[in-house]
Amino acid sequence: MIELKNTVKKFDEYTALDGIDLKIDKGVAFGLLGSNGAGKSTILRLLSGIYSPDSGEVLIDGKSVFDDPEMKQKVFFINDETVQFGGFTLKKLKDYYRSYYPNFSYEIFETLRKKVDLPLDKKINTFSKGMKRQAIVIIGLACCTDYLLLDEAFDGLDPTMRIIVKKMLVDAMLDRELTTIISSHNLKEINEVCDTAALIHNGKIVFSRDIDDVKGSVHKIQVVFRKDENGNIPEYKAEDFNSDELQILHFERSQSIYYIIAKGDEDVIRAVFGSKKPVLLEIIPLTLEEIFIYELEVLGYDSNNINEE
């Protein structure tokens, strides 16, 4: 299990993580979502022992990972760069990591390598971007660590490559209870691969839940209200519907139709809006991307605000 307890990480005067608490169970596929500069990569680097926290704790299986070779052997970190491997051939890279990770499986390596047909003796800097990414994912999986951390792992991959890499990860997770933490802006992939996710913004956790729970708790509502006696469409505001059980994330009207994003139980939504006797009430499930956008909008991270600035 991974735990971050009141973890603070600063870079000079900039606070990247502001006292976050996070728990990730073993064997899950965990997605880290967040705006640019939210702190996702920082968390991954803390978990892989690259950074040390300024305060708080970063624990893997109850032990601090920083400067501890034994704990670090349980973790493999794949960052979003590939230039550091440029001078290696795949064979050399395999030998390099095999020396550090005692559980390295040559069988897994060969099986995966043959699947994607990567050459052994060519320098990695001659590979395409996708091939480089594949190469390091194969290495990461072959190291057979308990935890695999991927930072923007799918960036730059074509759709077919993405499917292949995702399949590799899923197979490994199923085979040996690999715990995977993926940080990505591609919420579709997080949606497909991960079962749990956390949204981070300005160094704080916005939520950390099962993805289905997240999707199940945020809804898109399209509603048309009945005209009043004068033939006018009623003017409602978000505050008219906010309550303890229902949080309005986004409230917009276009002519007669209200477009609302709300967090709450579906039954509560029906009850609240139904009380206004709408002509039309549709509850539409949101994609993770839409949830991401609307959640951050509430926190002020809004494309309209940025344009105004």
Next chain:
Amino acid sequence: MTATTSTKNKNMFAVRFSNDLKDSSRLFWVSVFLNVLGLPMGVIAVLVESYNQQHQIYTNGSAAFVMIAAIALILYIAMGIVIALFHFRYLYTKSIVDMNYSLPLNNKQRFSADYLSGLFVYFVPLVVGILLALVVYGIGSQFVHVIEEISVMIPHLFVSGFIVVIGMLMLYTLAVLAITFCGSTFEAIFSVAAVNGIIPAVIACIWLTIVGNNGFGLIDTAVFHGNPMFRTSPIGSAMFFGKYLEDGFVQRNIYDSISVYTPEYYHSLYIRWLAMALIFTVIYLCIAFVIYSRRKAEDVAKPYISKVFFYGIMSAALFCILSLMLAVDGNPLAAVIVVAIFWFIMEVITRRGFKKFWTAIVSFGITVAASFGFIGLCKATNGFGAVNKIPSANSISCVNIENNDYYSRNYFGSDITFSDKEVIDSVIALHKDIVDHYNNRNNYEYKPVSGTSQIIDQTTIKISYCTKSGSTIERYYQIPSYMISDLMLKKMTCEENAEYRSEQMLVSIANTKTDYPVSNKSDALKYMKNAQLLVEDKVYSDNKYYNITKDEAVELSEAYKKDLMEITEDDLKNSEFLGYVSGAFVLSSFRNTLAVLDKMNVEFIDFNAKNTFDRYSVSNVEILDEPGIVTYEKYFYNDPHSSGYFIDYGRYYYEEDNYRSENSVDSMCSMSSVQIGTRGGYLYRLYDTDEFKELMKIATPIIIGEKPIAVINYNTFGTILYVPDRPGNREIFDKAVESLDLIPEEELVQYNNHYGYDSYGNPMPQKVY
């Protein structure tokens, strides 16, 4: 496939070490290549040179090999920096930070593996080069007879080589240290150069500041052969290597006055240097590890991780520039402007702009104030007590005394190292006396010079103490020669002096007939076949050669040594000065020498004015009757100009009258006297009169601790003879003078400076009858 918890207990240090070696294999082979070109090429050069000498081929055949070897070795030594930069590149290259820090290693394993693998890559090729060089030498020496001078020095070269090895180790370690507090490639390279340069620069500039500000007796160049310089940096190691190598050659060469060490001290110096240099290297390594452990992965690409080190280097560089500017120009404002430009440029670069620039201004102000404060403190404390520092006799292993002498020609008061206790005590007593004259000027009487007949008397002395702790303390003074009288007596009567001078005599004899010039006793004995003995009169106006055998030469030098060991103060003062034998003076008390000379039918030459006149067209002699001995008070002031380096903020001592005033003293020591000139003598026509011959018998070049009643100046031969104040000498002198004719004044204008003018260019006054 399931992941299992590892039960293997891997040695991660070993894993990292072997991966580093694989990673830097190219650097390893480059180092091997440079070493193959280095030492083995040097050996080939020696073999080629030996072959050429053997077959009398006079071309520069070995020059190309020497050049290749030198360039290759210099490049190889510089590889220490390249290897350090390569092995620790993740400290300043952002793209590989994650890869290195995420590996299952802790700081200690990572640092030690990277450091030691770098050492392996650096030094193993050297072993390859040495082995190859030995093989080449072994094979080559079977076919070529290696020049003896080189073959004899090979063990010394080998021992000296360890100095280079330790210097390389220090270079590599300092490079690692510099890299640990940098965050970018430019800073890493700059810092490596800065750290290597700043250490010797600061040491040199601190010393030069001390010397230039109230540095009475201190020698500016002493810093370049002192332990702080030698032991603390690779540049210092290179200086020590050069000095050690040179001294090793010089140990066999008595004519070269650079070596100040006895063989025992010389070897102990080496051991001490090795130990201290290693200690400093370990200190640098520990500091590097401490900084390494404290730095964070995210520090890469940040300007200078350790502000302490950054500002330490900057402050040191500022101090060096400031002190040198003050030395060159003496204008504080110009110096401050120059260092300000340097400081603020560096601040802008490291801050990546002008962020919080007021702190840069504050730090600049503090550093400049501290530098000026240090300089002021140097002045106020007489160089932090360096001026007054006189070691105790118990702490001294040996002392080298070097003083100029008008008669030296390498025979009188030259450059010898003494471990004789009496000599050491005498040196310390002289040193105390000099320092006391400096500190307590008011306690000493400075009498004005009276009379027109004067000897301008000045001597210089350089004292080099070699202490038991391995340091060398050097001082240089200008003093009146009488102060050195006691020391000179102690020098002349000790065994080391006897050994040195008898060797000088033998070498001088040997060089009259050898095919190659020899410079030490063993070479003289080896190469001398027959020889010639040169006998000269006391004014060098007449000479004669005698053919002698090698055995006779050896016998003579041994007899001379015996006489010198038995010499007494009374002998030096009262014996008749007979003349010179192959450059060595002979007194009438030297019975062993005289016995051998007698056996060889060698006779001394009596002074003969006619011979002098006929052979050299010399017809005049300058005579000074009851001359005053003139010295200067300025010897005991700190004259910045005498050190030739620093100017004390524009204040010039010599403008003060006291500083320039002449002082009359009552005795002198001609064996350590640099005669500037004479004043107020009278020029006489030189006749071969019996009275004058009688005078020349009692006149002597040696006068110690007394004042002569008269001086005879043979300018043509650069010889001065003194008439000591003994019973009967006054009458002999007066009669001699009466027997000569004073040259009329109108004739003086026809002569050049030597004959018609005194040493100040004034027409020489003549007697008025």
